[in-house]
Amino acid sequence: VELGDAPEAFIADLLKSGAEALTPTAETDANGLSILAYPTGYHQQANGAVILWRDSVVGAWNEDDSGLMKEVSDQIGIAIEQVASHENLELLSTTDPLTKLLNRRTFQQRLDDRLAKAGEGGALIYVDLDNFKLVNDNLGHQMGDKVLLDVAEMLHAAAGKQDMPARLGGDEFVIWFNSADRQAAAKKAEELLKAAGSLAQYAVDENRKVGMSIGIACIDGQPHAPSENAESLVARADEAMYEIKHGGKNAYAFAKDPEESGDLSDGH
Structure with a gap:
């Protein structure tokens, strides 16, 4: 040679x-x-x-x-x-041992580090799987793990080099999209929902298919209150996700800003 x-x-x-x-x-x-x-x-x-x-x-x-x-x-x-x-x-x-995504602790630490930088903004997308428990209860945890691995692959596919996908635990995932605004975040959420259509193959009940409920919390990168850290962003996105979870599932919603009140802005 x-x-x-x-x-x-x-x-x-x-x-x-x-x-x-x-x-x-x-x-x-x-x-x-x-x-x-x-x-x-x-x-x-x-x-x-x-x-x-x-x-x-x-x-x-x-x-x-x-x-x-x-x-x-x-x-x-x-x-x-x-x-x-x-x-x-x-x-x-x-990392999470199953999916190899970042675990909760590491994700929050790294996101806090990014948010501490001046001008660092973006969108946090919170993903909770719909009807996942049915898979574990009826098809076994091995099949449930397969679902989680499929979701992890979807998150990896959606994430760019500067983005951070993570598994918070159970069937809850997040992605931090660096520098993404509301429009970009909405597009990413729609892409994830489209990809999640393949999860229907794991459905135990045709009326209760496996899918995603998504909440989105944005931060514009301007100087923000010290309380707006990774934990508060996750909490806001989680709250928005539950609005979707209780309102029909398989959709996304934007969380209200910390200083705002009123209804959440829904998406499809």
């Missing part, structure tokens, strides 16, 4: 599982580069690679270089394993 401008192929060739892959590689490629490579590993499993290259005019790598590379790569393999273990622990502590 030639290093050239794309070392990925060279690295991929080195990263073969098993102890037999843990041997140094020294060669000169077509571009005249002298390459010395050694996979890093942990417990006889490759987990990375160290690659050095230089112009062959300087001279090819020798056995002493290879010996030093082995010692270095052994230490780097251990370090890579430690980093991977740390990242795995962090993933377990910040």
